[in-house]
Amino acid sequence: MTLELNGQPSNDIPAELSGTQQFRSDGPTSAATSQDVLLSVQDLHVWFELKRWGFLNAGHVRAVDGVSFDLHHGEAIGIVGESGCGKTTLMKTILGLYQPVQGNVKFDSQDLSELTTRDMQTYRSKVGYVQQDPYGALPPFMTVERILSEPMIVSGIKNRSVQSQRIHDVLTEVKMTPVDDFLTKFPHMLSGGQQQRIVIARAMILKPQLIVADEPVSMLDASVRVEILRLLQKLQASHNLSVIYITHDLSTVRYFSDRIFVMYAGKLIERADVNALLRTPLHPYTQALLAATPDPDYRNALTHKELPPGEPPSLVNPPEGCRFHPRCPKRIEGLCEVEVPPDFEPVPNHYTACWLLR
């Protein structure tokens, strides 16, 4: 398995868009100690109950089914996976919008499920949320100023001058200048890129320690994507932010992720540093995912890539054993379909849940 996209930077393509030169290896990686941990997710299960006739239990959708990882101060992780693999559910559980049925999310060593209402509010002010659809993420009937003051009002920052000072600061930071021109605008008066800057400004206004970005650039024009990614990158560096970057687009994930987690059918199947994962993917699914990344190189125009057949499994009745085994080209009969693979560490700091690497 080779990594065409990663290995051979194409000279014709702007570096930003092909994303081949922006690898980061300097961030705090898993070498960091446990004191450094900002967010810790342990054995997280988020299930949604299915109902028949309105009250009978008809099973569960196991959107997140046993996810564990640690996120360090100032670290950026990318979570990649197909649509419907549970990455958005994982993110919303981290944001406190869903309650896990099992396992927990700890922020600064505090379990979210044990927080009081007031502590939960403090937690929410420490986590910023950048959404996918910038227009939908902004209330259409509020001005920019009102949109940005809402989180402060909710968090009890009532002082008007403090509010307007912060709004000025954060808008300057997201390069919405001159600030006063934008304050009275409604979202529909702004371009997509500007809307996404406002979304980022709203996420930043409470001075968070963690930013959760759910496909922040997937609905933007290619020309604007780079600017937004650079903006996020800059904010992360200047505020020492931790970032969870959720995407299905591998070409943007390298922009500022230190580690990449690959998610499949509610489980994390591979966790590794960006370079390691992209150069030497170990799990067959990761390999397939990387192979499916479009490669803008004319020499590939006529080559055909082998991809695993079938579709991602139903999350109501996931396959026994390894969830990828029905589609896996390298499955080991008698093992893969029977036992769930634990996390192996064939290379230091490179974890993968695959029996091939036991």
Place this chain on the structure above:
Amino acid sequence: MSNLRELVRYPAAVIGLLMISVLVGFAIYALATLPYDEAVRLWRGGEAIWYNTPKKAAPVWTNWFRKEDLPATITIDSADGSIVKTREQVSEDVTDIQFAYTFDYPYTTFPEDISIYFDTKYDEKPPHVSLTWLTPDGREIRIASMTAESSLVYRLDQDSKLERRLQLPDSIQSHEGLFMDPESEELVALPGVYTLQVSASVFEPESDVDAEVVIYGQVYGLAGTDHRRRDITVALLWGTPIALAFGLLAAIGTSVTTLVIAAIGTWYGGWVDALIQRITEVNLILPVLPILIMVGTFYSKSLWVILGVIILLGIFGGGIKTYRAIFLQVKESPYIEAAQAYGANDARIIFSYLLPRIIPTLVPNLVTLVPSFVFLEAALSVLGLGDPVMPTWGKVISDARVNGALYQGNYYWILQPSALLMLTGLAFSLVGFALDRIFNPRLRGR
């Protein structure tokens, strides 16, 4: 608010707004000139208050459409100083007081009736009064002589002696006899200057005689009078603020509560939503009008009680279903999720994030709802469930209907309040439809 400025671009809306402002001006005028208690007192008042107005008289402006003008009411009071009295001492005990009412009567039609309201002052012995009628062609007719007690009312048509003296056929009443043109073949009044002479003999030095002569016309005021001699202007004027207040309160009361309940149900979902939906479904099949009639018959006819019942029944109205459909969509908006993520509580999400989205649907709806409640109030009045105290448009229509206004040709009585009702409906509908187009641009014509 820029939406509201857009209204100017719709001529229909401008006309509607003008009509609403006229109605509001009317209401303000009513509130400013006639205090509520006074209005109720006038409306509830009987002959004691309305003694000097004619019965079932058409408005003055109806004369514009007639070949021959109907007479207006002429009221002359000797007590207000407009008439010069002459006192003459006849003997030690007797003093003569003489005065005359002179008035121009330019009509060839007859008045309704003539009454004289005496106000005499004496200690023991009441004055003696005799009345003489002078016609423009120089005839002198003795009307009556009587002892005038302090508040004697002399009604011309009820005096049988006068009737005999005038020797008129049965079909002609005494007051018509006084105005009749004797030269004419037909029964017409003689226009010109008439005089009613009063000569009184008083028997005490301090004693005095005053009298108010009322020649009841066949037209009266701006809006005419009803069967109880009441000036309908009172009801038309005061009906405006009552109708507007009732319509607005009922419309706002029902739609705002409906909106909030729909938002709460949709937001919390689950059993809260299910409960609200079931209550709505049951409420929707309850017949509103029979319930209102029951409340009016057995409990209270007060306008405000009826308003309360209407709002109560309207809370779980059909609007809940419409609003719920919109809220279900809005609830899934990413900005709601963002608000949850930064910690906005349920109340804030419902009132600051869900509700503002529905304003475009609510505002035109609200405006078009106002007249329907105004009509409902009028309909209840016509059914005899109107507020017994308040002067309302519906009450006027109800009185007119009960007293056979249409059979007797008193069209003004029923048409004026109906016109005001229609004006209200039209005004609010014009504005409502324009607002609907502004808030929902897809409705605009191509």
